[in-house]
Amino acid sequence: MSDAPLRLDGPREECGVIGISTPSDDAAQLAFFGLYALQHRGQEAAGIAVADGQAVRVHKDMGLVAQVFNSSTLSPLVGGMAIGHTRYSTTGDSSERNVQPFVVETLHGPLALAHNGNIVNANHLREQLLKRGAGLSSSSDTEVLALMLAATEGDSWEHRLSQVMSEWTGAFSLTILSGTKVIACRDPWGFRPLSLGRLPNGGHAVASETGALRTLGCDSIREIEPGEIVVLQGQMARSFRGATPAAVQARCTFEQIYFSRPDAVWDGLGVHQVRQRLGAAVAAEHPVKADVVIPVPDSSLPAAIGYAAASGITYNEGFVKNRYIGRTFIEPTDELRRQGVALKFNTLRENIEGKRVIMVDDSIVRGTTSGPLVRLIREAGALEVHVRVTCPPIAHPCFFGVDMGTHDELIAHHLSVDEICHHIGADSLGYLSVDGLMAALDRDDGYCNSCFTGDYPVEVQLQLPTDSKRRFDGVIG
Ligand code: AMP
Numbered sequence: 181m182s183d184a185p186l187r188l189d190g191p192r193e194e195c196g197v198i199g200i201s202t203p204s205d206d207a208a209q210l211a212f213f214g215l216y217a218l219q220h221r222g223q224e225a226a227g228i229a230v231a232d233g234q235a236v237r238v239h240k241d242m243g244l245v246a247q248v249f250n251s252s253t254l255s256p257l258v259g260g261m262a263i264g265h266t267r268y269s270t271t272g273d274s275s276e277r278n279v280q281p282f283v284v285e286t287l288h289g290p291l292a293l294a295h296n297g298n299i300v301n302a303n304h305l306r307e308q309l310l311k312r313g314a315g316l317s318s319s320s321d322t323e324v325l326a327l328m329l330a331a332t333e334g335d336s337w338e339h340r341l342s343q344v345m346s347e348w349t350g351a352f353s354l355t356i357l358s359g360t361k362v363i364a365c366r367d368p369w370g371f372r373p374l375s376l377g378r379l380p381n382g383g384h385a386v387a388s389e390t391g392a393l394r395t396l397g398c399d400s401i402r403e404i405e406p407g408e409i410v411v412l413q414g415q416m417a418r419s420f421r422g423a424t425p426a427a428v429q430a431r432c433t434f435e436q437i438y439f440s441r442p443d444a445v446w447d448g449l450g451v452h453q454v455r456q457r458l459g460a461a462v463a464a465e466h467p468v469k470a471d472v473v474i475p476v477p478d479s480s481l482p483a484a485i486g487y488a489a490a491s492g493i494t495y496n497e498g499f500v501k502n503r504y505i506g507r508t509f510i511e512p513t514d515e516l517r518r519q520g521v522a523l524k525f526n527t528l529r530e531n532i533e534g535k536r537v538i539m540v541d542d543s544i545v546r547g548t549t550s551g552p553l554v555r556l557i558r559e560a561g562a563l564e565v566h567v568r569v570t571c572p573p574i575a576h577p578c579f580f581g582v583d584m585g586t587h588d589e590l591i592a593h594h595l596s597v598d599e600i601c602h603h604i605g606a607d608s609l610g611y612l613s614v615d616g617l618m619a620a621l622d623r624d625d626g627y628c629n630s631c632f633t634g635d636y637p638v639e640v641q642l643q644l645p646t647d648s649k650r651r652f653d654g655v656i657g
Contacts, residue, residue, distance in 0.1 A: 194439070194583050195280075195296040196221030197374070198264040198392060199355035199362040201412035202383030205232065208257035210396055211264035214385065215245045217392035220441055221296070222268035225279040229292035231359050232259035236290035240265075240279045260383075260414065261362045263355040265294035268583070277318040281357070284323075286330035288337070289359045293329070295322040296388055297351025297372045297581040300640050305347070325352070338363050338411050342422040345407075349638050351432075351580035353404075355386060362386075362412040368423045369430040369637055370406030371580045371628060373446045377401040382415040391443040403446065430628035430637035433617060434582050437571045438479055438542045449621065452482045457620040458570035458612060459486025459540060466610025467491065468566045471535040474498030476542075476553060477525075483570040484540035493538065496531045498557060521552040533561030540568050544600065544611075545584050547591030551604040558605070567606040572614050572632040573597065579640045584631055 196218030200207040208230040215226055226248040227240025237257055241248045245266060265280035281292040299305070302321035305328065309316065314327050325348065334340035337358050351371035356363040364386040366374045375390045377398025386404065387393050393401050404410055406429055409422035431447055432439070442452035459482065473495050475484030488495035505524045537557055544550050554565050573592030578584045587593045591600055601609035614632055618624065630636045 194222050194268045194581060195294075196266045196388040196392070197294040197296045197353060197355045197386075198262075198388070199294075199357070199364050199386040199412065200262045200264075200379075200383065201362045201385075201414065201417075202260050202379055202381055203415055204381060204383075205258050205260050207260050207262035207383075208254055210379070210385065211262040212245065212249050212254060214387055214392040214396055215264045215266050217395040217441075218266050218388055219245050221388060221439070222266040225267045225276075226265065227279055227281050227294075228254075228257060228262055228264040229281040229283055229294075229357050230257040230259040230262040231290075231292075231357050232261075234359050236283060236292050236357060236359055238281060238283045238292060240281065242276055242279065261357060261360075261412070263292055263294045263357040263362060265355075275319065278320040278322075280320075280322055281355075282318075282320075282323050282326045284326050284330055288330075291326060291330055291337070292357040293322060293326040294355045295325060296353045296374075297367065298579060299325065299348050299352060300350035300579050300638060301348070302350075303641075325354070329356075337361070338409050338420075338422070341365060341409055342420075345409075345423045353388060360413065363409060364404060364412070365409045365422055366404045366406055368407040369426045369628070371430055371432055373431075373435060373440065373444070374404045375401055375446075376404055376410055376417065376419075378417075384412045384415075384417045386410060386412070389440055389444040390446070391441045394443070401445075403448075426637070428637065429626045430580075431626060432578075432580065432582065433621070433627045433629055434543075434571070434578070434631060436621060437617075439582060442482055447621075447623075447626075454621060455480075455482035455542070455570065456486030456489070458542075458617065459483035459488075460490035461616040461620045462540075462568045462570050462610060462612040463487045463490040465613060465616050466568055466608075468538065468608055468610075469536065470538045470564070470566060472496050472498070472531060473538045473540060474531070474557075475540050476549070477501040478503075480540050480542045480570070483542055487538065487540050487568060491538075497528055498532050498537065498539070498560075499525045499527055499553070501525055521549055522556075525553065525556060527556050527560040529560045532557055535562055536564040536566070537562045538566045538568055539606075540570065542569070543571050543574060544569055544591060544604075545574055546589050547595075547600060547603060550606070554605045564607045565605075566608045567601070567604065567610070569609070569611045571612055571617060572629075573600075573611050574631045576631050576634040578631050579636065580628065580630075582631070
């Protein structure tokens with residue numbers, strides 16, 4: 181355990197969760213393979229808790245799923261029920277204390293909890309717990325949820341959950357493990373995804389993304405509804421409404437744009453399809469004459485395919501990405517991030533030289549990636565570089581579980597589109613509009629676009645931004 185001082189994590193977490201209930205005793209193994217398929221949702225820490233009908237055992241540590249688990253750490257985790265978690269946060273001390281699942285001993289037996297999302301009233305709830313004399317061992321809002329659940333009256337865990345759920349404001353897709361069952365729930369707004377499927381042996385699994393369920397061979401996959409509680413025990417699965425769904429739901433558009441793996445199906449929409457439509461939409465909004473469309477690999481591939489198909493301009497690869505270097509996003513300073521980009525990408529000169537290039541990216545967040553990429557394309561002999569982004573400018577922080585940084589860190593909070601274009605050294609820059617985004621999703625509402633609009637679906641504590649425009653002065657490209 182780290183001795184680092186406790187600090188509040190705030191909204192700086194991205195996570196994946198899984199839950200398994202099976203008639204065999206290999207739930208932890210299945211959770212391991214499921215977490216592998218959710219690795220993109222968090223690369224900092226991983227953990228699995230398992231129950232055999234009585235006791236709960238847990239193994240968790242900092243690192244990638246494959247670093248945390250091997251046959252010797254998995255083999256003691258015997259039991260038919262398990263939950264798992266993979267986590268990424270950028271906080272400096274990224275403390276081991278915050279690694280999930282959280283396990284607490286309660287009056288009603290052991291309880292483990294894994295959480296994707298962010299509770300915006302966590303500080304208030306934490307204070308209330310402290311006033312009541314509870315001791316907290318971590319800075320994470322997930323422990324607050326676990327302790328509140330443990331202290332709630334009720335004759336079963338699902339009953340207690342339904343009693344306490346309405347006190348939690350914000351994003352929570354949860355998997356919970358007691359000695360005898362797995363429980364999953366989703367917040368009434370439906371911020372983060374969570375789906376249920378049936379395992380080939382008759383058991384069930386829940387996971388942040390449908391791709392993980394397919395990896396486990398699940399069929400009958402369906403989304404867990406906002407406010408729904410699902411209880412898994414052996415081969416049995418039952419569900420009920422734990423909280424009234426919000427009148428206007430708030431699914432995260434950024435899951436569709438960037439965060440989920442392209443094989444995910446969410447809100448009845450295939451993410452790969454959606455991203456192609458986003459590419460087509462930005463092509464329609466910001467046409468430009470060019471010779472080749474290239475994606476920023478890997479997340480922007482479907483968007484670039486969609487852009488090329490809609491514009492009739494040839495699609496080709498322009499970058500080769502080293503897939504073994506973690507996300508450059510993980511680096512703590514801008515300078516390290518810039519170096520990270522060069523370490524991560526090489527250009528395919530033969531596809532770029534002498535051409536007018538459209539570079540398609542799914543998002544510009546801090547603005548540290550695009551400039552160096554534009555420069556790489558120019559160094560490879562491009563005549564022009566036009567950047568097209570398949571989401572609107574991200575000018576506001578996310579409080580619901582996607583790490584986008586603070587106001588100060590977001591380039592679009594400080595600079596106009598023209599200034600960003602100049603900053604990254606592109607010949608032109610076009611972002612998709614919010615209306616274009618929603619049209620590509622074929623939805624009128626039901627999504628949270630607060631990172632683009634600043635219009636948050638629930639009340640959040642905004643920290644006033646400082647005027648740090650200076651950090652974006654000067655041209656990188
Ligand atoms: P930035 O340099 O901060 O503008 O990073 C933008 C790049 O990072 C884009 O190419 C995105 O595909 C990717 N990206 C966007 N959001 C995230 C996130 N929350 N975590 C990690 N990478 C991200």
